[in-house]
Amino acid sequence: MAVITTDHAVPHTSTVPANAGQKVELFVREHDGTPPGPPANRRAVLMLHGRSVPVLAGYDLQHTSYGWAEAVAKAGYDVFMMDLQGSGRSPRPRMEDPCNVNPAQQAAVTPPLMGPRPASYPYVLTNSQSDQDELGTVVEYIRTLHGVSKVAFIGWSAAAFAMGPYAVKNPGKVDSLFLLAPIFPPAGPSNPPALPAPGFPTHVLTRTPLDTAWTKELKCAGQREPGMLDVVWDALMDNDPIGRTWGKILASGEPAGASRYRNFVSWGWNSTTAAQGGVLGGSVPVLIVHGEHDQTANTTPPNPANPALDFHVPALYDAITGAHKILVTVKCAGHSMPWEVQHSNLHNMSKHWLKHHAVDGKTEGVFEMDLNGTISPAP
Template sequence: MPSPILKEHKVKLASKIPANYNEPVELLVREYDGTPNGSSASHKPVLMLHGRSVAALAGFDLAPVPGGSATRYSWAQELAQAGHDVFVMDLQGNGRSPRPTMDDPCNANPAQQQQVLVPYPLSQPCPPPPPYAHQLGNSESEWFELDTVVEYIRKLPGNDKPIDFIGWSAGAFVMGPYVLQHPEKVNSLQLLAPVFPPQGRWSGNPADPFGRPAEAATLPVSKPAVTFGFPMNVGSRAGFKIGLDGNPALREPGIEDYAWEAMMDSDDVGSKWGPELSPGVRAGVNRYRNTYWWGWNDQTVPYENPAGTAVLGDRVPVLIVYGELDTQANSGPSVPPLIHFSVPALYQAIKGPQKLMFCYAGSGHSMVWETAAQALHTMSKQWLKHHKVEGLTSGSYFRDADGALTPLD
């Protein structure tokens, strides 16, 4: 099969983020068109969305990596080589898309300034409050950005069909509720290490974020989001490496450095911050949005449409994959509700029968950069082709290092 065609898109919209509300912005979207023979009639569109802190290209398109297949850590290119038309997007506040208010280091999380931004670009932490004392985005602004990209893709020749979604980590906060609201636009939903709070917020109403509607299973409630704190989080290179969970034996030597450099390649400003490594060269700082999400919990997920059909797992089949040692998407039961995360709880909350979940032995939250990534890509290709993996359409399974499956339910 010929190599996929690389295209770069600038998707225009009027921003719904309060910091630059109604200003014209462009979201950066990368496409790998793997449609055989360039036939527009046979396009199979796939849209990939990042999580909270990792730029989309670093997570989904880490290539080339020497020492084997150059694209072995590029989920996007591997899917395109299998004949899909793959799109990789960054929301505002991450990656190559606009980052309003985030060029000012004083707008960083005050708790992170001393550790990450001193001595450069700050000589000392900024006195409170931040110049922009609010979070950057919210669920409504991010659903709007996702929908804008979806509609842009659907208007391209041959792509006027439901799109297969792939989301990693906190990308579930955006893609999950979006699917509940727009199932007609989505063909299937794949979630890698999805962050899911069973008792999470229902709405953006600051007076009642936990208010339960009269009917338990209902769509997310859209109200003006509470504004708080600061717009930007920052992380250091050392903190990034320390924060990787899972079995280190599943990571090739140096893969963390490739991933970090890819994140820096998506940030012209953050890559010039941080400690000096050599004259004129800095370690870089990972800048990512602080946002306010709602509408993703154990009561919204089972939502049924007016015809009585479950959206997730019925109207839209769902594949969930997570690592056995993932400490970010699975937290202990004693933590507060907003940060009590559980992947199995998401699987249980999905009401429809077409739900399939795999727990990978030894893997952590960042399977995209583990040797298990190749198995993940294979599983993803099977799912996109048949909505099956290993001939299975439903159930939860533990996958050992040799690929053997053991039922979990």
């Protein structure tokens, strides 16, 4: 199936405190693999990134078979990928100034930042409401652009903070929910803090901490193909023309680079939200997938002292009250599954889910997936 790729600049009135009320354009890439036929047969999918990975590096990695969005489009879907403000190719208000980086990470941006400096914008950048507002704008754009009534969601990691509550509030617009390694604090806060919240707008990720965090979850031989760290780091740098100029100068004469991502404050995504109205698992079928070695979405060890930072993927499955829910634990995989050897099986499972709203013919239950892609009931 031929796939047509289009980049969209979606108009939006910002509700991010740093640029509230301003007209901005959200970056959205579309891979349209819709087969010939009646327009009513078009099936739209929207993919959303997590906290630190821009959407193209996560879903559209241009390396052999790793392009998840393209794989789904080739199965006959119209696939959209969006960057929230503060990430990737969408606007990044207050993030150009290196002094607005997390003080604990400022050493990673010297030069151009010579020594610690207080933030010129001493607040957290985005929040749960602004993220849901931007998600809603893109959903309406897709619905209007192609005349579809519902959009299927695919979200990785912290995308759950926006996609989960949005689906609960707008079940008539969401076809289904596929959450990979969802960040879910069962006892997280229900109410927003005073906004803007004090803090700083920008985190940075550098190559060595990326490798360290990823390596910690590599528990199987061959779980990550050789050279993938370089592929992923290059993709992150391709999506941050400012961040790639930051950091110490290497022997090659090039800066080490830093991948900038937004600091955000979240609320309204917890066991109460997931159960609200019986929407999730009811009118919105839910598939939850996580790697058996994921220590990011499953807090290890648990952090009961800070419920907002105590994450448990199985707790989301337990909290959903509707019957149409599935939890799959993927063997030999971590939080970075889209960049690991299990990526092809992940792609296939998502395509099957989008078509049938089922896994291995089942619409409810807890399962495991092995390296061959075989699904079996969890012990």
